[in-house]
Amino acid sequence: MISRKIVVVGGGAAGFFGAITSASTSPNFRALILERGSQFLQKVRISGGGRCNVTHACFNPRELSRSYPRGENELIGLLRRFQVQDTVQWFADHGVVLKIEKDGRMFPTTDSSQTIIDCLMVAAKTAGVEMRVNCGVEHIERHEDRFLVHTTSHEVIEADRLLLATGGCRTPALGSLATQLGHTLSKPVPSLFTLHVETPWVRALAGVTVEKVEVSLHGTDLKETGPILLTHWGLSGPVILRISAWGARLLHDLNYKGSLRINWLPDTSEDSLRSLLQERIKLQSAKRVVNSPLAPISARLWEALVTAAGIPSDRRWSELGRNGLHTLVETLFHTVLPVTGKSLNKDEFVTCGGVKLTEVDLKTMESKVCPGLFFAGELLDIDGITGGFNFQAAWTSGWVAGQSMAHP
Numbered sequence: 158m159i160s161r162k163i164v165v166v167g168g169g170a171a172g173f174f175g176a177i178t179s180a181s182t183s184p185n186f187r188a189l190i191l192e193r194g195s196q197f198l199q200k201v202r203i204s205g206g207g208r209c210n211v212t213h214a215c216f217n218p219r220e221l222s223r224s225y226p227r228g229e230n231e232l233i234g235l236l237r238r239f240q241v242q243d244t245v246q247w248f249a250d251h252g253v254v255l256k257i258e259k260d261g262r263m264f265p266t267t268d269s270s271q272t273i274i275d276c277l278m279v280a281a282k283t284a285g286v287e288m289r290v291n292c293g294v295e296h297i298e299r300h301e302d303r304f305l306v307h308t309t310s311h312e313v314i315e316a317d318r319l320l321l322a323t324g325g326c327r328t329p330a331l332g333s334l335a336t337q338l339g340h341t342l343s344k345p346v347p348s349l350f351t352l353h354v355e356t357p358w359v360r361a362l363a364g365v366t367v368e369k370v371e372v373s374l375h376g377t378d379l380k381e382t383g384p385i386l387l388t389h390w391g392l393s394g395p396v397i398l399r400i401s402a403w404g405a406r407l408l409h410d411l412n413y414k415g416s417l418r419i420n421w422l423p424d425t426s427e428d429s430l431r432s433l434l435q436e437r438i439k440l441q442s443a444k445r446v447v448n449s450p451l452a453p454i455s456a457r458l459w460e461a462l463v464t465a466a467g468i469p470s471d472r473r474w475s476e477l478g479r480n481g482l483h484t485l486v487e488t489l490f491h492t493v494l495p496v497t498g499k500s501l502n503k504d505e506f507v508t509c510g511g512v513k514l515t516e517v518d519l520k521t522m523e524s525k526v527c528p529g530l531f532f533a534g535e536l537l538d539i540d541g542i543t544g545g546f547n548f549q550a551a552w553t554s555g556w557v558a559g560q561s562m563a564h565p
């Protein structure tokens with residue numbers, strides 16, 4: 158006999174996983190998802206460029222947790238209970254096969270986020286989850302050992318257990334349901350953004366990618382290695398998104414201004430670069446410097462870097478001299494670019510900050526402040542770098558919350 162009710166606020170990845178898990182774990186609970194939008198799983202729909210990067214092929218919880226600038230230590234225990242292998246198995250059990258791309262990102266073999274939406278909708282219906290769209294929650298009262306959930310349609314729904322899975326709180330107002338129930342938020346700021354650089358030669362090279370560069374922010378410990386993309390507003394690509402994630406708070410405090418250093422040849426030592434350049438001076442002395450790029454730097458980027466080093470376009474290797482050699486080495490290893498702001502990364506963005514993890518029992522995802530209240534997903538102060546890590550945090554925290562809510 159159904160006797161108790163779980164209300165899930167938020168029909169996104171974490172809310173669905175929490176509701177499906179609780180409803181399929183215990184028949185004694187009835188689960189209801191309340192979604193304020195007109196459609197469920199809207200972010201899943203647009204995620205991964207419409208393909209949904211469901212998770213990342215890293216099967217060791219400790220190693221996986223290193224991809225979370227916020228929540229790294231706290232996630233290890235949670236991931237030991239529901240990790241990437243469990244996500245892959247869960248989707249396989251529900252008819253969805255995931256494939257691994259060469260950078261480790263995992264997508265449905267259909268390359269369509271609709272596959273994930275259909276799967277979650279069917280799983281929720283099969284588990285008997287009740288679902289309502291256009292039903293926002295305005296405020297929640299604690300009444301004796303129950304919750305009174307006030308919706309935008311002026312209904313009051315009683316709940317024995319409540320899961321808040323309302324997503325990233327880009328503004329503190331979006332975390333207000335948690336604060337009404339006694340929680341505090343660590344200050345929300347954006348993560349996963351691209352950087353503005355006014356330098357004309359960078360913008361002129363929009364579209365150029367380099368497979369591996371090392372990027373650091375002058376005066377800080379921030380340093381990341383990976384692919385970069387030059388854009389008509391500055392810099393993007395995985396290495397910039399990683400810098401933006403690890404430096405989300407710091408960059409916010411710096412008002413997104415600073416000096417970025419790029420090493421275009423991170424796998425080359427200074428000694429070997431000098432001998433490569435000396436070799437050119439000897440063997441290609443009559444050739445113009447600007448016309449002889451050094452692999453893996455492309456011809457266009459090489460020309461821009463040589464010009465940025467102040468070497469005239471008609472200068473030959475034989476005429477480079479000590480100073481020319483020195484500035485070329487400096488530019489190749491330490492191009493300094495002033496950062497003037499940030500832009501939204503349209504492919505994926507998340508909020509750094511949210512419900513403080515010290516206020517949540519990370520074995521159950523239950524509030525330490527308000528018994529019966531549970532949390533999952535991006536509303537928590539957990540966020541990952543780009544690559545499927547944010548959905549994995551939603552699946553993991555949703556599953557653990559769902560399991561815990563279903564146990565009397």
Ligand SMILES: Cc1cc2nc3c(=O)[nH]c(=O)nc-3n(C[C@H](O)[C@H](O)[C@H](O)COP(=O)(O)OP(=O)(O)OC[C@H]3O[C@@H](n4cnc5c(N)ncnc54)[C@H](O)[C@@H]3O)c2cc1C
Nearest residue numbers: 167169170171193204205210294323324534535545547548
């Ligand atoms: C463009 C884009 C692409 C992305 N792509 C990827 C990707 O490929 N892989 C990846 O790992 N991550 C990706 N992310 C991040 C990922 O989408 C989120 O981390 C994830 O969706 C968080 O899930 P959630 O359920 O916590 O929150 P959401 O998915 O944000 O769901 C929260 C839901 O709660 C609802 N809600 C909020 N307040 C209320 C209320 N008061 N009452 C009722 N309902 C409410 C919202 O309408 C929303 O539907 C992407 C993000 C963006 C913006």
